[in-house]
Structure formats: structure tokens, C-alpha cells
Amino acid sequence: DAGITQSPRHKVTETGTPVTLRCHQTENHRYMYWYRQDPGHGLRLIHYSYGVKDTDKGEVSDGYSVSRSKTEDFLLTLESATSSQTSVYFCAISPGLAGPNEQFFGPGTRLTVL
């Protein structure tokens, strides 16, 4: 199994508070991704990173920011959480080689915003 951990695994917070989710990998993969999973929407890409300090927006990036200061860590921040950001968040990694880029996923973080 790919070495990917996410923390925290569960979090309950209140509207308007900042929240940071952490993804940590031990595979030294170049690419890292943040997705959210919601009923009826499947997996939607929030942001991704193609190297240290190199990030780009995904399909649903509004209200989220990311940072990657080390190869192994990719942080997702909700500056001011809203109830619409209640979701399950998955981190994924891929080697980023030319060609197919199957992604390997972390265990997920369940976030509830009250």
C-alpha cells in the first residue's frame, strides 16, 4: 500500500473557523491532490501540486487554499469554513511520470462544519 496518511481523520468545527487538513506521503511522489467527495457528485478535484511550492486549482477550488513546502506534505486550508464544505476529503498521490498517472489515495478526512 502507498504510504499516505491524512490528519485529522475526523473533525467537527463551527462556521467561520479556519481549518487545516494535512496529507503526508512517504513515497517521494511528485504529484499530490486534494479531492472532496459528496453524495451525487463523486470525487471532485480541489487543488493539486506538481512539486514543492507548485500548485494549481482544480474544479472546486473556491474557499480553499493549499501549500506544499516539502515533498512529503500537502496542506489544505479552509480559511473560514462554511456548512457547504462539510464533506469527506481525500488526498491522493502519483509519481508524475510521463504517461499514465494512476493515483493512490489516503484514508480520507471526514469534516463536519456546523
Add this chain to the structure above:
Amino acid sequence: AQKVTQVQTEISVVEKEDVTLDCVYETRDTTYYLFWYKQPPSGELVFLIRRNSFDEQNEISGRYSWNFQKSTSSFNFTITASQVVDSAVYFCAQQNSGYSTLTFGKGTMLLVSP
């Protein structure tokens, strides 16, 4: 733009029945990759298979088989003699060559009853 459509939202079968999950994709690229992932009730996302656009050979792995047809832009997944442990949400995804991001379908929930 890429699009992945998983035709069935939910499928219910009785154990030992065969079941096919349909996936239809849209892309303008001639080189691309297709994937299937499984998400069991425990919540993790498990990579099952990757298929390259230039390889239309069908693949079989135990009770699982995949049928890739470029002519109909489909990449269907069949489980033969289904078992209760096959109950999960299955996601189809597509990646264009030269890009690192995947586009996911919304998933098909498969329920296998004893």
C-alpha cells in the same frame, strides 16, 4: 473537455449473479488512459485497473473483467458470480496524455445481497 459518465447510479444483485457497470467517456485526445477504482463501505479508495487508449485488448482478473471499446467510448466493468464482498461504490476515471489530473465519474453503488 473531458467527461466521464457512469450510466448506473445504483445496482442491486443477488449473490452469484453477473453484473456489468457501464462507463462512457468523452475526450478529444487520441492518447488517454482509463481507470477503475473501488470504494468499499470502509471508505478507502482502491485502484483496480488502468487501460491505455492504444490497447483495446480486454482484460480479465479472476472474477473481474474489463471491456474497452473505443468505437463506443466505453470502458465497462463486469463482475462474474458476484459476492457480498463486491458491494462497494465503483468509480471510472479518465486522464488525457500529458496531463496529471483525472476526471472521475460520479460512481456506481453496487449492492450484492446474500
